[in-house]
Amino acid sequence: MRRAGELHVVGRALPRVEAAAKVTGSIAYADDIELPGMLSCKLLRSHHAYARIISVDTSAARAMPGVVAVITGHDLPVKYGIMPTCEDELALEHEKVRFVGDPVAAVAAVNEETALAACRAIRVDYEPLEAVGSIEQALVPPDDEPIHDYAGPANVHRLAALEFGDVDAGFAKAAHVREDVFFFEGNTHLPMEQHSATAQVVGGKVTLWSSTQDPHYVHRALSKVLGLPMGELRVVAAPHGGGFGGKCDPFSHEIAVCKLALMTGRPVKCTLTREEVFYTHRGRHPVLMWVRTGVDDDGRILAMHFRSALDGGAYGSYGPASTLYTGALQTTTYAIPAYRFEGVRVFTNKAPCGPKRGHGTPQPRFALEVHLDKLAGELGLDPVELRRRNYVKPFTRTVNWLRITSCGLSEVTDRVLEASGYEQRLRRPGHGMGFAVSSYMCGAGLPIYWNRLPHSECVLNVGRGGVTLLSGATEIGQGSDTVLATIVAEELGLGPGDIRLVTGDTGLTPVDLGSYSSRVTFMAGNAAREAGAKMRALLVKAVAEKEGCAAGEVRVAGGRIGVMSFEEAALLAEERFGTLSTRGSYTPPEGIGGRYKGAGVGPSPAYSYSAAVVDLDADERSGEIRVNKVWLGHDIGRSINELAARGQVEGGVYMGLGEALMEAQAYRDGLLRQPSMLDYKSLTFLDMPEVETILVETVDPEGPYGAKEVGQGPLLPVIPAVVSALHDALGVWVDEVPITPDKVVRVLSARSKGKEPRYGPKGFPEVPYPALVKVAPPDAATASL
Amino acid sequence: MPRPIGRELLRVQVNGEERELLVRPYATLLEVLREELRLSGTKHGCELGECGACTVLVDGLPQLSCLLLPAQVEGAAITTIEGLADGAALHAVQRAFVERGGLQCGYCTPGMVLAAKALLDANPTPTRQEIKEALAGNLCRCTGYASILDAVEEAARLLS
Amino acid sequence: MLRLPxxxxxxPGSVDEAAELLAEHGETAMLVAGGTDLVPKMKRGQMEPELLIGLGHLAELRAVTETEEGGFEIGAGVTLAAVSGSPRLAAAYPAYTRAAALVSSPALRNVGTIGGNLCVDTRCNYYDMSFEWRQACGFCMKKDGDICRVAPASKRCRAIASSDTAPAAIALGASVVLAGPGGRRREVPVDDLYRDDGQYFLAMAADEIVQSLRLPPAGSWGSxxxxxxxxxxxxFPLAGVAVALRRSGLLVxxxxxxxxxxxxxPFDVSPAAGPLLGRELTAEVLAGADDLLAEVANEAAKVAKPLDNAxxxxxxxxxxxxxxxxxxIVEAASCLPAPGGPA
Known part of the structure; x- marks a missing residue:
């Protein structure tokens, strides 16, 4: 591996490769696609939270001038879902609707107004059922039938119960044991771009352009639902106006436009309204959590027991994975010798939850970090010191068998503490600082459905068309294209702008699982690097042979291969070897996780590490919180593009603060409380504090040039650090996010009346957990890699 | 059934070009730009005046195209994101957004860039607070706003 | 994309003509100046006019003039941005220009007018929703339904007055000129423009148009x-308070x-300020030392009966x-002219 000093473009703060297209408005997002003869599609959605469909009468809609086709659930009767274990969705429901916003019919018409009017003309006869609105309600036998018939008991979707090591023995040895309960309200991605999909049928073959993060999985679902071979379907990820996990599932509108295009022979587009985006959701689960930790006299963790209950909403989505994620990554920051996790996900009559930035881990991270703060307080220990005593060591294996490689946890801690002056802070009324750490995966170790394909493949072509990389990865704003172009450019001695990219197109690009789980830099990046290195070798070999020198003497940099220009070398190499096309692929190594049921969630080829310090002022009368500054240290392994990396950290801090302070997808009587950008509160320019980003490069042994993820990790420690800083400021605990000012005032008022200075859930419900699956932890030899 | 409403003439200058269009009197400027003129650089995020994504300049002032009716822009000069660059040469604000990483997914960018341009036209040396206030109605979900602030400051330098 | 029906x-060529059109078309017509309130509400089906009578192009509504007695008359079509960016208005009427500056966002204030903000529709979580959402909820009495969703026993609509500038205008003793058909004009205090009913919240006649806002001479008021x-x-405001203060010597x-x-x-709760009258606003009083401000505030806020609809x-x-x-009160005190200065 070349060392840092030898890198030419990797690590520099260069502009993004697609930036010019974005600042001129010339880039075409999904809704910017216009095709001749195109029809507009609208979906009719349920206005009942839970109801049986008695009948659907589309005759009036069909009779309207300008209406070309109307479909209902009977036209798309095949169930699908992102995870094979819970394929519980229909593109259009025809038996039951399970939340307000559940699609029941779709119309294709000459324009959007007509399609909307036709939707309103469809008569649906419903028989309302008793809706389920909370975790507690979902755990008891329902008045009416359960929301789904494939799970249970009651409205339980998924249960998990795992134990690693002897937890009871650990607690028995503990000098101190503490329990806490926390609640994390659900929230949503709120991408600036509403979802949009356009389908076109040419020669019997369907092409779908969609604002999706993972065309591979959409492709698969389309094939299943439409009953067409994958080869007759092509899914293209259009340039993307923000995902954050919200465009990772196959969606009704994507399937409906394909079906309507097949029926009408005309292109069909469906663009969701902002309100529909809130219904499409798949956002952060509301999670109730209970945690108990036992420590010795020095604060070393001896045992931990973590319980979570997730409000999944109406469908499965990524639910089984989400459930396990609430228990998986507690161990990647702290060495926990005995660990028990019990999780449950329930169905409720709300928009389905799924993956949002940090998928399933921000909630337990919030709980765990605040819990440790409280534990430190009880022990009279500095909360940073308590953490340090328990930090995982690099190149070890956790009790739940996750392989830790590079780990900059101590370094990110040192750096944020130093930069923020946390330990020397001056006290003034209402002012507080808080600290927390976290870690995140660099790509999920396993695909969402079982297959043996590489997780990322790419093809690199060099010819008269210049340098073209074909990769299935999708640019969702996170910088995927820039990272891949930079890596190829590095290998070929070019600039990132010299690389043409064809991405996220199942018809043109080899397999890539998509942009989720922070996998692109590590996985697609390694594939691109392999293809680039192979291409470089061909070019060098051709030049070396021509010049009669050793390959090692041919310098590749600055657009030159040795004595030749890149173009000359490419022509020479093509004459010598034929078509210049190389391939790269990436599959995570074996043995990065355990072998127990549930072991598929958590393993990753590497973990990033983050530490945050939050500085805020809180107003004792109004409960209003003004965050002054956030310091965020992130172990990125190596940054491929420093500008993009810093942007990801800043964006992660922003979203974390939003979740800590205001973002909430909440319901009243089955109806969303805030389905608009005015009512769903997100931070504006005037609410966002300064962020100081500290990138720490630990150079991971397996990441491309040592790189790890930066898209999701930096969000995680921000939320508990805000809670901790608020406690520092006012001496109260708010064990529920978002921390809105009314909650702060309520806890202050409670304290003034002599009550416990805490706002949060009172308890954790009875859950019918199954018998624990007991997993022997790795032995000492395995645990130290 | 309400009576059908005919199209009406709209005379407007868009990116320096005089346009005469027959438009529905209840079609917003956002629809006219995107659907009649095919200027799809103007984005829609909420269509209710709550996010700033559809910001265009009307006689030099940032306004929300999702809220404007044709009659309100009759005779006005409108600048959309497509009209900012001088041919192939990016406007200084665009250059600064590129160089300082003032965008990620890019969806809020057209509105952000235009709001920033209007600010710098009116106030060539804004403070950071003034930049925040001028761009306060433009939501961004990617950047955390930091790099946009840097970009606008950089643009002010480039223009001075 | 959301579209208008x-x-x-x-x-119209003039305000008079606009008033006549309004009289002629009755409930099927609505006025539109900036449209920043109306357009989103039409997109969500909260308002369904068949005819829009435009006011934005009328130059007679866009003038700001000094009145003979030394106050200002601001045309109803002047934008919120123009008002909040006017140094002479800000010097005279800080409460009013500040309120205008705090409405929504900069781009919206470039279009939204001062007349529009005075007449801005009342707001409610059960009302400011799409047709589909309200259909799922069963509609409410303000539009398409017959009960108040937040207070089902209420005989009237409990939507919330949400104008930022109205309380400032009332505190400053401003009035509005209302134009009716046939050149009819009448001037009423801003406070008389409103009714305590979320559905029928404007007290003006259906064929009247707010033509201008008249602000009395600033005198020695701080606001x-x-x-x-x-x-x-x-x-939008979750609560908004305008205060105007005047001293005689050092005493309120x-x-x-x-x-x-x-x-x-909007509620004029000026009698609550009684304990302040004749008192000196010392630094200690303003810092809350003898609970004087708290006493005033408690009394002033008695009328506030917020519900779970915001x-x-x-x-x-x-x-x-x-x-x-x-x-x-503290902020208004801070911008009072120095005692002994011009009255």
Missing amino acids: PCSYLR AYVKVRRRGTID EDCRIVLTAVGSR DLHYVWRKQMTRRAVEQA
Whole structure:
């Protein structure tokens, strides 16, 4: 591996490769696609939270001038879902609707107004059922039938119960044991771009352009639902106006436009309204959590027991994975010798939850970090010191068998503490600082459905068309294209702008699982690097042979291969070897996780590490919180593009603060409380504090040039650090996010009346957990890699 | 059934070009730009005046195209994101957004860039607070706003 | 994309003509100046006019003139941005220009007018929703339904007065000129423009148009507007308080307090300021030393009866109303002319 000093473009703060297209408005997002003869599609959605469909009468809609086709659930009767274990969705429901916003019919018409009017003309006869609105309600036998018939008991979707090591023995040895309960309200991605999909049928073959993060999985679902071979379907990820996990599932509108295009022979587009985006959701689960930790006299963790209950909403989505994620990554920051996790996900009559930035881990991270703060307080220990005593060591294996490689946890801690002056802070009324750490995966170790394909493949072509990389990865704003172009450019001695990219197109690009789980830099990046290195070798070999020198003497940099220009070398190499096309692929190594049921969630080829310090002022009368500054240290392994990396950290801090302070997808009587950008509160320019980003490069042994993820990790420690800083400021605990000012005032008022200075859930419900699956932890030899 | 409403003439200058269009009197400027003129650089995020994504300049002032009716822009000069660059040469604000990483997914960018341009036209040396206030109605979900602030400051330098 | 339902748009040649069109078309017509309130509401089916009568192009509505007695008359079509960016208005009427500056976002203030903000529709979580959402909820009496969703026993609509500028205008003793058909004009205090009914919240006749706002001479009044909301921008008020203060020598001679967003109309609660009259606003009083401000604020906020139909907990909104009263008094005091200066 070349060392840092030898890198030419990797690590520099260069502009993004697609930036010019974005600042001129010339880039075409999904809704910017216009095709001749195109029809507009609208979906009719349920206005009942839970109801049986008695009948659907589309005759009036069909009779309207300008209406070309109307479909209902009977036209798309095949169930699908992102995870094979819970394929519980229909593109259009025809038996039951399970939340307000559940699609029941779709119309294709000459324009959007007509399609909307036709939707309103469809008569649906419903028989309302008793809706389920909370975790507690979902755990008891329902008045009416359960929301789904494939799970249970009651409205339980998924249960998990795992134990690693002897937890009871650990607690028995503990000098101190503490329990806490926390609640994390659900929230949503709120991408600036509403979802949009356009389908076109040419020669019997369907092409779908969609604002999706993972065309591979959409492709698969389309094939299943439409009953067409994958080869007759092509899914293209259009340039993307923000995902954050919200465009990772196959969606009704994507399937409906394909079906309507097949029926009408005309292109069909469906663009969701902002309100529909809130219904499409798949956002952060509301999670109730209970945690108990036992420590010795020095604060070393001896045992931990973590319980979570997730409000999944109406469908499965990524639910089984989400459930396990609430228990998986507690161990990647702290060495926990005995660990028990019990999780449950329930169905409720709300928009389905799924993956949002940090998928399933921000909630337990919030709980765990605040819990440790409280534990430190009880022990009279500095909360940073308590953490340090328990930090995982690099190149070890956790009790739940996750392989830790590079780990900059101590370094990110040192750096944020130093930069923020946390330990020397001056006290003034209402002012507080808080600290927390976290870690995140660099790509999920396993695909969402079982297959043996590489997780990322790419093809690199060099010819008269210049340098073209074909990769299935999708640019969702996170910088995927820039990272891949930079890596190829590095290998070929070019600039990132010299690389043409064809991405996220199942018809043109080899397999890539998509942009989720922070996998692109590590996985697609390694594939691109392999293809680039192979291409470089061909070019060098051709030049070396021509010049009669050793390959090692041919310098590749600055657009030159040795004595030749890149173009000359490419022509020479093509004459010598034929078509210049190389391939790269990436599959995570074996043995990065355990072998127990549930072991598929958590393993990753590497973990990033983050530490945050939050500085805020809180107003004792109004409960209003003004965050002054956030310091965020992130172990990125190596940054491929420093500008993009810093942007990801800043964006992660922003979203974390939003979740800590205001973002909430909440319901009243089955109806969303805030389905608009005015009512769903997100931070504006005037609410966002300064962020100081500290990138720490630990150079991971397996990441491309040592790189790890930066898209999701930096969000995680921000939320508990805000809670901790608020406690520092006012001496109260708010064990529920978002921390809105009314909650702060309520806890202050409670304290003034002599009550416990805490706002949060009172308890954790009875859950019918199954018998624990007991997993022997790795032995000492395995645990130290 | 309400009576059908005919199209009406709209005379407007868009990116320096005089346009005469027959438009529905209840079609917003956002629809006219995107659907009649095919200027799809103007984005829609909420269509209710709550996010700033559809910001265009009307006689030099940032306004929300999702809220404007044709009659309100009759005779006005409108600048959309497509009209900012001088041919192939990016406007200084665009250059600064590129160089300082003032965008990620890019969806809020057209509105952000235009709001920033209007600010710098009116106030060539804004403070950071003034930049925040001028761009306060433009939501961004990617950047955390930091790099946009840097970009606008950089643009002010480039223009001075 | 959300679109407006079909409607016609007329451009009357004058305010008189606009009033006549309004009289002629009755309930099927609505006025539109900036459209920043109307357009989103039409997109969501909350308002369904068949005819829009445009006012934005009328130059006679866009003038700002000094009146003979030394006040200002501001045309109803002047934008919020123009008002908040006017140094001479800001010097004379800080509560009013501050309120205008705190409405929504900069781009919206470039279009939204001062007349529009005075007439801005009342707001409610059960009303400011799409047709589909309201259909799922079963509609409410303000539109398409027959009961109040937040207070089902209420005989009237409990939507919330949400104008930022109205309380400031009332505190400053402003009036509006209303134009009716046939050249009819009448001037009424801004306070008389409103009714305590979320559905029928404007007291003017159906064929009347707000033509201008008349602000009396600033004199020695100091004024301030404090807005409570979640974010630093965009949001409507969760509570808003305008205070205007006048001193005689060092002692408070008059104090007006007007609340918004705590009921279906702005509330003039000036009698609550009684304990301040004849008192000196020392630094200690303004710092809350002898609970004088708290006493005034508690009394002033008594009228506030927030319900669960806006952002955040209603108890908190009530608490914040008290706090905002105190803040507004402090801020108004800070911009009083120095004692002994020009009266």
